[in-house]
Amino acid sequence: MSGGINSFRHDQTGYERPTLGWKCGRSANWNMPCKHGPSAGGVCGGQNACAPVRSGEAWQCRRPAADGGPCATGPGADGSCGSRRPPCVPRRTLAVWRGRLSILAIGAVLALVALLAHRTDRTSGAPTSLDPGPLSSAHSHFAGTALCATCHTAFGHGTTGWWQAFWSPAALMPAGKQDGDIAAHRLSAACTECHSFGGHELQPHNRIFEKRADLGPTDCLMCHTEHKGQLSQITTLSQTQCQTCHTRAIKDFATDHPPFPAKFPYDHTQAITFDHANHFNKYFSNPQMKDQVPPGGCVGCHVVGDGGRALQPAKFETTCANCHADSITKKDFILFRWPQLDDDIIKPDEIAKACGTPLPPPPDPSKPEPAFSAVSSDPLNLISAYLLNVSANKSAEYDKPVQDLARAMMKDGADPLVDAVKDRLSAGKVENLFAGLDGEQVRQAACIWAGNQEYSQPGQTSVAGWRADDLDLRYTHPSHADPVLKAWIEAIAAQPVPTNDDAAAARLIRARREMLSYTDGPGQCTKCHAVSGARGGPLTVSWQVQLGTPPAQTHFDHRPHLDLLGPEKTCTSCHRLADSVLSVENTGLKGIALSTCAECHAAGKVRDNCQTCHVYHQGHAFRKRMMQDAM
């Protein structure tokens, strides 16, 4: 026995070399190994007990002392060892087997990778060494026949393509996207083949922030990663991702989010002016009006079924008409009113000739000619004054133009009036303005007015539409949303105020005021329909309910809230009635404060992350190409 681990004597123990590739075959069979051990090439080194050395003419045995010293037989005459043993079969050491197994493992991996690399049709379900995992359900059907090349431009370009793509993200860009920021992002460029945005694809929020020139370009992969499985939510972002740029730490919506504007969400011009508080507190609660109030509270007027960002009110006929239909039709639109004249300049023979009426008997020369007494005691109405561009109150100024108009109307009916309107109103289609106007009736009325008399319309006088009556040419609108009246209001409102003629400007403003007055104007339209526009510029009347532009990158959907809160307390949970002081934009509602939302959207309650209300992209849409590919 060797004597244990501490025995290291050159003449007693061997020199173990565990890192060598071979070990003695005898040792492998649990026999006494030779002292020499195998060679580096795996040849048995123990056949000869020693290598005899020539000393003069004789050979001397050199068997080590550990093996018993020089042997009795001694070397042969040819110098061969006299103590030979059969050779052993050296065996590989453990280190070699471990190396071999490692190489085998590497080879197996490489073989599998190579074997499965060509199976590129992932739709077949066959395993492939290119498989990065299933696409999200949103993208899983877009591979089509182009397979991975739909997004990965390096796919299908062979070894050269792989080599190029490996070293340069900008290599193998889609056609037309080799320049600009997009050229540095191969996959982003592929994304924008199908996805389009309201602004630049690679700008934060697809917008240019002029005050943040330090913001660099973005790319899709910063937030969106694919191949995470069909159920993966690749559009869901985390709070921390938003705070990559938005450095104000918002860990909790209720406490960290900036407060909403005081008028939120009514901080835009309301197309329809409706004082909710006044209606609910004053009218809807009045027992005498209970039959006229739309049933169901808020949902009596707002169409819940449409949901979405805003709940649009239902039609006028089903909501407001119960109370307001009569007042709308109460006031006619008077286009022309025969005014009080100082002098009668249209001669009776002129009237008789134009109108075919008999000449009046000649005046008795013996009697003094009676003084002229005008049939009308009213001034010229403001619309006519504007159209004729004369003062409404100075008869000396409007006498001649009015009688010239009447003289022309006696001959040509409504045409001179239409021409006057064309000259003065640049906006509005004449056919809309004068729809239903009877030119002959206008001519007859002009004949009567020219004769300093009141016109009396034959037959029924209360029919809606254009008609001449007494001294007026008026339009009776039959109902809400009458197209003729709307056209006149739009046309008058759209006239820009002249800047070089103060008198003309004043006439237009007065005419506008008459048309747009919510107390005396025809139809009282502006009582509900908002008028907008810059002072002195053209005005616009909002006929349809319009949503204000939502704050950038925000969204809101009423539907989940309605379902959640239930019908009884749905609306007023958030939209609270205001007193007159707190009313926002005449809505009769208080602005919605952040704390209102935070009653539910808070830690431990309903989710309150950024994406609940905010969207990153602006104007996201799909390109036509995508649909073509999908078809």
Next chain:
Amino acid sequence: MRAVNRSSLPVWIVTSIAAVGIVYWHASPKLAYADRDFTTGYVLLGLMVFLALYNGRKKLSMLPLGKASTWLTLHLAGGVLALVIFRLHVGSLWPIGLMHRALAALFYAVCISGVIGYGLQLWLSRRLAQAGNEIIFERIPAEIAAIRAQAEKAVLKAAEDSGNDTLGRDYLQSLAWYFAQPRFFWSCAMGGFGRRSENWLQRNLHTIGRYLSEAERAHLDELSRLGAEKRRVDVQYAMQSLLKRWTMFHVPLAAAMLTLAVWHLILVQVFAQ
């Protein structure tokens, strides 16, 4: 051997700080998804290459590359750090996709085999010290051959002294099997230092002793002593075998994992930009 000794403490402190720093860095809102994945991926690959160098260090023992114990500590600390970075890189314990799962499976296999191997080192090194009579693994065949030669010599001497061959025949029928090579491997490696081996030997010696003459029985004691010596060698062999052979799993698995990681790197560079 202790899991964390005083000299390796700085390495573990640095590793802990690095792990916390990487987790903190990974959670930073300043990082985009892609940057995170690319950075953690490259760091992880670099770390795995460093871990693989430990095997090379053992082959280059002639070079002054630092102490093996230092390398082992760095290997262990690097392995723990790799686990942290792997979790951050993958984002979950079990990724999606055939290649990703294959890579993860190999990673976990390497980790598990490494943990088992290190556990064996901690446990068996203590047991080896308790067993005593430590022997260099490569010398064990010679030790067994020497014991066997002495046993056979004792049997021959018994025959000469007593004039009969009872002990010789019994040796050939039972004890020769025991002295031929290491026996009762798992009992020696895991159990009570070869208790089964000792029981087997005593039972056979007792059986043989009943049929021996007084002259032969004197030599039976020598066989009993040699058997005990053989058992101690067997214990050494079994424990050292385990210490050497667990690397037969760990190293090839690591090689396969590194190969697949390089393929993963190629795919990412080519397709994920």
